[in-house]
Amino acid sequence: MKNILKVKSKYMMVGATVALTLLGSCSKDYLEEVTFGEVSPSEMTKAENVEKAIISAYSVLNGQIDGASNAYNSPASNWSFGDVVSDDCYKGGGGTGDQNQIHQMELFNTSPTTYDVQRKWMALYEGVKRTNEAMKLLNASEDFDASLKTQRTAELRFLRGHYYFELKKIYNQIPYIDETAETVSDYARSNTEFTSEQLWGKIEDDFQAAYDVLPDTQEEVGRPTKLAAMAYLAKTYLFQDKWQQAYDATTLVMGGSYGLMDDFQSVFLPENDNGQEVIFAVQYSVNDGQSSNYNGSIGDRLTAPGGPYYSQYGFHRPSQNLVNAFKTDAGGLPVEDNVDVTDTDFVDPRLDITVGRPGIPYKDLDVLYEDTWARDLATYGPFGPKKRILSANSPYHVMVWPYVDALNYYIIRYAEVLLWRAEAAVELGNLEGARGLVNQIRERAANSQYVQTLDGATDAANYNIATYDTTWTDPADARNKVRMETRLELAMEGHRFFNLVRWGIAKDVIDDYLSVEKTRRSHLTNAAFTAGKNEYWPIPQEYIDSVDDGLVTQNNGY
Template identity: 75%
Template sequence: MKIFRITQYICIIGLALQNMSCSNDYLEETTYGEVAPSEMTKPENVERAIISAYSVLNGQFDGASNAYNSPDSNWSFGDVVSDDAYKGGGGTGDQNNIHQMEIYITNSTIIDVERKWMALYEGVKRSNEAVRLLNASEGFDASLKEKRLAELHFLRGHYYFELKKIYNHIPYIDESAETVEDYAKSNTAFTSEELWAKIEQNFQIAYDGLPETQTEIGRPTKIAAKAYLSKCYLFQGQWQKVYDATSEVMQSSYDLLDDYQDVFLPENENSKEIIFSVQHTVNDGQPSNYNGSIGDRLTAPGGPYYAQYGFHRPSQNLVNAFKTDATGLPIPNNNTNLIANDMVDPRLDLTVGRPGIPYKDLGVVYEENWARDLATYGAFGPKKRIVSANSSAYINVWPYVNALNYYIIRYAEVILWRAEAAVELDKLEEARQLVNQIRTRAANTTPVQNLGGTAAAANYKISIYESPWIDKAKAREGVHLETRLELAMEGHRFFNLVRWGKAEKVLNDYLAVEKTRRTHLTNAKFTAGTNEYWPIPQRYIDGTPKGMVTQNPGY
């Protein structure tokens, strides 16, 4: 059972931050229903409150259908604003708000900035309320209470982690908040280091209280909390802590699947590689299938089997990055467009829809006319996280969602985090071996076949790094490039560039070339000191006492 897909129980939670479509007050209370306080603390209602804290993980927190402006996958926040993807869709005016993000002229009033903030703080609020109810419940099973408190701290840690990496300077509110007014807080009350410490504290409490395994799919485990702690350390560059924390994760039962393409099949979405994910379901009775991949519904690639939304389109730069040399190794900073018979990493055609290459198991090749706006965004389409139209996990009517989970942390990432730490700790050979684990899996993966199934669909060539790594800068480059290839189109690229401290150079170098290919990027420019983070929503600033909230630099 996927535990948190029971969103009909959301109505028991009060103190909603605000529904931006029907109020001018960012902190207005929305009443979902009235339940007597004595009823709220009954164990069954406390459990429902806990489920409601899970239920907004997918970015859907109200009755609107635009969770694509607050997607759990961060396709717009992590890929479109990076060198991995273009916005796509029907030109720059289609979801122009995301176009503004893509060319780095984001402002504090666009819907994505507001809805992502609202979705994440709704998760914080529901986690806080559930903690309060759980602590107030006299009849709740004492042996279960610690585990449920640990789960709620894990969830709250996740919501705050996302807020920190997207907005940087954020208000921190815990379960002591009792009223709507308690959610109007300064975003500079804590330093960045203090905020990270609070986020880590949530995951430490989760680690201390969570079991090794869970009987219900979707609830985090002790190792999931340790992995998330690793990620917190990673974003702070605390390399010894990353190294130590990943040691425990890598000694656990989690592991790589043998075949890369199997990772992204719905039947394997809770496999040994997936440490924590957002549980999506369809045909579960929820209106409009809002428990599915509602945040990704615009990414349908078009063609004869899918809706013609056509967003989240892979960039030429990303496709070029998968080119390999004669030995099967990647070519750093390759900007030469692929031509017929070029050798490529087999993960390319599992990640990107390319003209002439079979698409999923549909018995057809991907064609450039699948692209909704070929002239603006080019011929490539998303593929890795698109579910086959033949699968029962795909809904071929509006809102065109699927049941494939979104992976917040998978084991391959942990290997790459440890490789990063190993480089920075001068353990270069260990880093090479770790990267080679990822590349070996890619090499052993069944490559995409031609329609007849008689041969590989392209000239695939991939190999491991045989020569010892003795140059630290080159080792770091090797880990960074492998991270891009392995995690492409999964919503991580932009945040990695920022934490690596090279967003300005990489993205402006990318734009210098891409502007010769894609005219929609003509006015794009990444500005260091501003574009690493998104602005604080203006309506949150306006809805708090004057001077309480400080806007991020440059906005």
């Protein structure tokens, strides 16, 4: 039984008793006061109710914010915002008309009225709102244990830092509202009130404040630890190219109890998803009494691969380009030629842990993955997601609607910290340090359990991976190797597009990708990435319409 922070339905909305919404169903309704739950305001500062308000701030980490089952339009995993719009994935599903708004995102034809753009904004600001309201209730409570109050405040600052980090990396110029907001007008804020640097500074402040107070360990593993706050601070530095600060922050994280698990595939099992490699995660659970299993991976419920064991939604399909990226040479190093992998090619063993490929066993189901599992093979090709899909045999997988499971979504895992440190090392001129860090990742992959044939007699493909044994002397080449390793290690985890943007190479990479991929997948014919626009999503039109004219500035190009 996973020991997680519970978010039962009775706790989900209590913390918003006096809260204000930033985004609603229409126009000015965004700024209307909405009352939830059945606890009166006079009762809200009692310790037990303050705790419920804090739980409500955690509960929207999974992107589920109401009674609908459409958290797939605001997924915590960012499979649509971070993978589908990158060179790693296609939308998938039943053709371009199925969730057409995500198809438009894939073509870089997003608009301020795109449903997912609005829904993601809504979910993240709901998280901001709940953390702010919980902070106010906590501060006002007279019977809350004083020492625990300090810790809970730090947890809330961590959560607020997370929600704002997500908003910043997706929308860039955003309104910033803290716990001092009291009235409707306090929530009608300009998105240019603070500069980009100032917004990052506020996010840094939340994570630093959390680090200063949080304990080294938590009894309930869903709550952040001291080093989780430092890891997130390192990520915040990384997105600003603050290389020395990022490097120093990772030093602290690496000095703690986190580390790589021995086996790559085992990282993505519910039995291990609060293990030594997972620094902070969205906690999922199933069969826990929550209606419709909304505490499960509700945002990812469309990503099931189809076939005889799974639902036929069929979204989040790996691209041919991603599959080709796992090709290796005779020495076990990446090839990077984007020539389609054949049965005789050497491949990185992480390929068949990450991607469902025809003729390769799928999980422990004693069956080969087939291209016919794909819901729309003609449009989206033969490959399916695999890394974050649970075996249908797992007790943590629900075989009935809404087809969710209890595999946590890892917001930060230790392998990322090593790769961040490697990035910073390259930029600081420590190329050999970067090589050693990348080699830790590759050595773990090399020593992991490889996918076997159905009879268990041999490897299912020509797996071949090795460490970099030659000294790194060229910064540009070292930088490329770190970025390549980041792609391979984190594929299908929702990070790729955001990495391309922060590296400043999104336009070049996506143009190269589309130039070839359009010859493979006709649904991409009209796709075109516009530099200076498509790095970020538009500010939702409904938010603009809900505040005073001229208060909000739309992102460039929309």
